[in-house]
Amino acid sequence: MDLDDAIKHCEEVAKKLEVERKQKYESLGEDRALFAEEENACKECADEHMQLAMWLKDYKRLLEKESKPSSNGKIAYWILRHRFYSEISGIRLNTYKCSDCGREIICKADELNNYPYCHCGAKMKETDQ
Numbered sequence: 001m002d003l004d005d006a007i008k009h010c011e012e013v014a015k016k017l018e019v020e021r022k023q024k025y026e027s028l029g030e031d032r033a034l035f036a037e038e039e040n041a042c043k044e045c046a047d048e049h050m051q052l053a054m055w056l057k058d059y060k061r062l063l064e065k066e067s068k069p070s071s072n073g074k075i076a077y078w079i080l081r082h083r084f085y086s087e088i089s090g091i092r093l094n095t096y097k098c099s100d101c102g103r104e105i106i107c108k109a110d111e112l113n114n115y116p117y118c119h120c121g122a123k124m125k126e127t128d129q
């Protein structure tokens with residue numbers, strides 16, 4: 001189950017509960033008041049599932065924002081940490097560390113320009129290796 005499934009599931013349960021509540025209690029006529037507490041509990045459950053779906057949507061938006069690098073005015077640079085040779089792929093790789101947040105990336109030396117921003121929001125200057 002991914003996040004979209006979970007959101008869909010919560011919305012579906014909320015709708016289903018609401019339909020069931022209406023079917024069950026609206027046909028009771030005058031006796032409906034006798035089941036007010038029970039009906040409220042049912043309505044609360046539906047509302048809570050709707051609330052849950054809304055929170056999950058908020059969470060999804062936050063995640064999407066988080067994973068999208070964007071400049072926030074900070075400037076940092078990639079500090080070269082290690083050079084190593086990958087026997088399996090036969091290529092030389094470097095690890096770099098963000099001078100601002102310490103996040104590490106691994107890439108080929110000539111691929112550093114694929115990382116113009118760090119996830120912390122800093123715009124990366126040329127590394128001073």
Ligand SMILES: [Zn+2]
Nearest residue numbers: 098101118120
């Ligand atoms: Zn960073």
